Amino acid sequence: MTGRLARIAEHAGVSEATVSRVLNNKSNVAEETRAAVLTSIDVLGFERPSHLRSRMGAGPVGLIVPELTNPVFPLFAQVIQQRLAAKGFTAVLCTQAPGGVAEEDYLPMLLDHDVCGIIFVSGKHAESNSDISAYQKLLAEGVPIVMINGHRPEIAAPSLSTDERAAVALAFDHLVQLGHERIGLATGQPRYVPSIRKVAEFERQVAAAGMEKLIEQTWFTVEGGELAGRSLIAQGATGIICGSDLMALGVMRAATQLGLTVPTDLSVIGYDGSDITKYTGPPLTTIRQDVATMSAAAADALAELVKGHPQPSGDALFAPELLVRGSTGRAPYLTGVRHDPRTEAGGVG
Amino acid sequence: MTGRLARIAEHAGVSEATVSRVLNNKSNVAEETRAAVLTSIDVLGFERPSHLRSRMGAGPVGLIVPELTNPVFPLFAQVIQQRLAAKGFTAVLCTQAPGGVAEEDYLPMLLDHDVCGIIFVSGKHAESNSDISAYQKLLAEGVPIVMINGHRPEIAAPSLSTDERAAVALAFDHLVQLGHERIGLATGQPRYVPSIRKVAEFERQVAAAGMEKLIEQTWFTVEGGELAGRSLIAQGATGIICGSDLMALGVMRAATQLGLTVPTDLSVIGYDGSDITKYTGPPLTTIRQDVATMSAAAADALAELVKGHPQPSGDALFAPELLVRGSTGRAPYLTGVRHDPRTEAGGVG
Numbered sequence: 001m002t003g004r005l006a007r008i009a010e011h012a013g014v015s016e017a018t019v020s021r022v023l024n025n026k027s028n029v030a031e032e033t034r035a036a037v038l039t040s041i042d043v044l045g046f047e048r049p050s051h052l053r054s055r056m057g058a059g060p061v062g063l064i065v066p067e068l069t070n071p072v073f074p075l076f077a078q079v080i081q082q083r084l085a086a087k088g089f090t091a092v093l094c095t096q097a098p099g100g101v102a103e104e105d106y107l108p109m110l111l112d113h114d115v116c117g118i119i120f121v122s123g124k125h126a127e128s129n130s131d132i133s134a135y136q137k138l139l140a141e142g143v144p145i146v147m148i149n150g151h152r153p154e155i156a157a158p159s160l161s162t163d164e165r166a167a168v169a170l171a172f173d174h175l176v177q178l179g180h181e182r183i184g185l186a187t188g189q190p191r192y193v194p195s196i197r198k199v200a201e202f203e204r205q206v207a208a209a210g211m212e213k214l215i216e217q218t219w220f221t222v223e224g225g226e227l228a229g230r231s232l233i234a235q236g237a238t239g240i241i242c243g244s245d246l247m248a249l250g251v252m253r254a255a256t257q258l259g260l261t262v263p264t265d266l267s268v269i270g271y272d273g274s275d276i277t278k279y280t281g282p283p284l285t286t287i288r289q290d291v292a293t294m295s296a297a298a299a300d301a302l303a304e305l306v307k308g309h310p311q312p313s314g315d316a317l318f319a320p321e322l323l324v325r326g327s328t329g330r331a332p333y334l335t336g337v338r339h340d341p342r343t344e345a346g347g348v349g
Numbered sequence: 350m351t352g353r354l355a356r357i358a359e360h361a362g363v364s365e366a367t368v369s370r371v372l373n374n375k376s377n378v379a380e381e382t383r384a385a386v387l388t389s390i391d392v393l394g395f396e397r398p399s400h401l402r403s404r405m406g407a408g409p410v411g412l413i414v415p416e417l418t419n420p421v422f423p424l425f426a427q428v429i430q431q432r433l434a435a436k437g438f439t440a441v442l443c444t445q446a447p448g449g450v451a452e453e454d455y456l457p458m459l460l461d462h463d464v465c466g467i468i469f470v471s472g473k474h475a476e477s478n479s480d481i482s483a484y485q486k487l488l489a490e491g492v493p494i495v496m497i498n499g500h501r502p503e504i505a506a507p508s509l510s511t512d513e514r515a516a517v518a519l520a521f522d523h524l525v526q527l528g529h530e531r532i533g534l535a536t537g538q539p540r541y542v543p544s545i546r547k548v549a550e551f552e553r554q555v556a557a558a559g560m561e562k563l564i565e566q567t568w569f570t571v572e573g574g575e576l577a578g579r580s581l582i583a584q585g586a587t588g589i590i591c592g593s594d595l596m597a598l599g600v601m602r603a604a605t606q607l608g609l610t611v612p613t614d615l616s617v618i619g620y621d622g623s624d625i626t627k628y629t630g631p632p633l634t635t636i637r638q639d640v641a642t643m644s645a646a647a648a649d650a651l652a653e654l655v656k657g658h659p660q661p662s663g664d665a666l667f668a669p670e671l672l673v674r675g676s677t678g679r680a681p682y683l684t685g686v687r688h689d690p691r692t693e694a695g696g697v698g
Contacts, residue, residue, distance in 0.1 A: 059462075060409065060441060060462055063442065067427060068417075068423035068424065068426060068427040069423070069424070069427070069624055071420055071423070071625070073423075074417035074418070074420070074422075074423035074426075075417065075418070077417060077423075077426075077442065077444075078416060078417040078418070078444045078446060081442050081443070081444055082444060082446055082449045082450065085443070085449070085450040085455070085458070086449075086450065088458075090441045090443070090458055090459065090462055091441065091442050092409060092439045092440065092441050092442070093412065093426065093430050093440050093441070093442035094430070094434070094439070095426075095427045095430055095431060097427060097431055100431045100434070100435075101431060101434040101435070106434075109434070109437075109439050110439065113408075113409055113439055222628075249628045252628075275418060276420070276625040276628070279571075279598045279601075279625070279628075279629050279630070280628050280629060280630060281628075281629060281630015281631060281632075282630060283630075
């Protein structure tokens with residue numbers, strides 16, 4: 001301990017008593033001296049006491065996410081916040097429930113609180129033709145920003161996305177291998193960058209396989225999935241690739257309502273890979289986003305920007321994984337089963 | 350518009366031009382004048398323009414929650430954050446993943462950022478014998494705090510909890526009405542206030558019904574539920590009341606692994622009522638916490654404390670609801686079924 005104090009004192013050009021006062025957060029130290037001691041601690045590679053760590057961040061970091069009821073967003077929020085905390089930054093959470101405070105209304109609040117930067121998860125930037133002047137204004141004012149899942153090449157900021165094309169290709173291949181010949185895509189509104197990318201890859205795959213193009217674009221919710229699912233089932237789809245896990249739950253609900261069994265009559269693939277998909281009935285085959293890696297990269301990029309180190313602003317793509325579970329199976333015309341004949345609950349018997 | 354400007358100007362004793370400058374966030378207004386105008390806007394009951402709303406909060410509010418993978422916590426976080434935002438407060442999110450930053454380490458970071466108050470959801474205060482000196486210190490320093498789900502009478506702060514006793518009584522009655530005579534309780538560690546309350550009510554119910562006391566206390570996770578479930582099933586329980594929805598998922602997993610069908614062989618009741626329980630296989634009967642009402646009350650209490658208005662610090666209990674879905678049914682000795690005879694996957698045929 002003495003060695004450490006002495007080295008810090010020597011490096012900062014102050015007495016050991018002063019270093020001790022800074023470490024113990026005493027008030028009788030000039031701010032300049034205090035800053036010098038903290039810099040020496042950092043430069044010498046010592047760890048700051050926890051009560052001093054937050055000084056490393058210039059201010060809190062804004063963290064703008066959509067509503068937290070889709071479980072992939074709490075996961076992003078948690079990993080980003082913790083990664084930031086480990087670097088001494090606090091995160092101001094801004095969620096956007098329908099009818100609540102919107103992204104653009106949070107920005108003045110965040111600037112009022114002197115945020116040192118903002119991370120946007122699936123925000124306005126995820127809409128291909130949205131007004132991006134708010135982002136340009138932040139950049140012009142020197143506020144570092146980082147985008148997740150919604151690349152807009154016009155915004156000169158780090159942009160990290162799951163590779164939607166790879167995701168659709170993984171899902172499509174899986175269904176083809178199971179013998180499906182009528183494959184549908186249920187995803188969100190065409191204005192979203194992730195939808196655009198999914199649709200583009202799906203169209204490519206369908207054309208290459210010589211299949212009919214079955215696409216329904218509703219919303220990324222359970223209700224959106226149910227609506228799209230009913231339509232795709234009516235069009236004869238035996239396998240459906242969904243734009244979110246919640247949509248997949250909706251497609252499964254539509255199938256049940258129509259008397260179909262998953263996966264005997266209909267195979268369903270989700271997207272996001274949130275934990276809940278392990279516990280659905282049946283457990284959901286899904287494409288998992290690498291939330292941990294993306295979140296860490298976003299927090300790291302923001303921290304570097306805050307330090308004044310420029311970061312690449314290209315379109316960084318993160319590879320998704322296919323998790324095969326119980327909601328996908330052989331195409332029904334291969335097994336001869338049209339629907340499950342079990343009729344336990346009342347009825348004929 | 351003119352009428353509004355004039356009234357504000359008159360009330361604040363300034364010119365209409367000054368009011369206009371404040372409303373448009375111009376910089377050439379003395380801070381005192383600005384504050385006077387804003388006060389007049391509030392006093393006269395006008396709504397502030399959105400860019401001025403954050404001025405109402407003295408600083409951000411700390412929001413300390415456990416990890417966000419249990420979906421009830423993102424729900425608390427979202428509702429509290431939005432309710433705070435509507436009042437002009439930003440929320441600094443602090444999550445505590447295992448091995449990450451802990452509650453006590455966040456406090457100095459939050460104080461560094463001059464939080465005007467802190468809301469704790471299921472924090473250290475939820476442990477009946479934890480060290481509460483950090484809370485006492487906050488109160489001594491004049492930092493308003495509000496507790497959710499973990500009442501400690503020693504802490505002089507508003508404390509809002511779901512009525513755990515009512516929750517267990519609702520679940521127990523439901524199982525008794527379905528004919529169950531061996532009912533188990535699977536909940537978390539005995540040191541948590543919610544566990545203590547659940548166990549106390551469960552013991553009361555069991556004694557009144559003349560049943561054997563079947564209790565397993567593990568963790569509030571899926572794995573904890575699986576462990577407790579296996580043990581309670583081995584002890585002959587036909588209905589299990591769980592301390593969280595995640596535990597209920599674990600109990601259902603244990604049942605499946607033991608060749609039992611839910612609810613034919615085993616009835617399972619969750620706790621929390623998070624959205625995912627609608628989509629489990631089968632959909633989960635669960636006790637729903639009134640997260641919306643509790644979160645709003647917590648945000649409101651904190652806002653009042655920040656304004657200097659004392660709030661009651663008693664044990665405020667919020668009524669839970671029983672949502673009956675597919676995971677509970679008649680006791681197996683009433684239907685004569687021991688387990689589901691279907692053996693689709695391979696085996697005898």
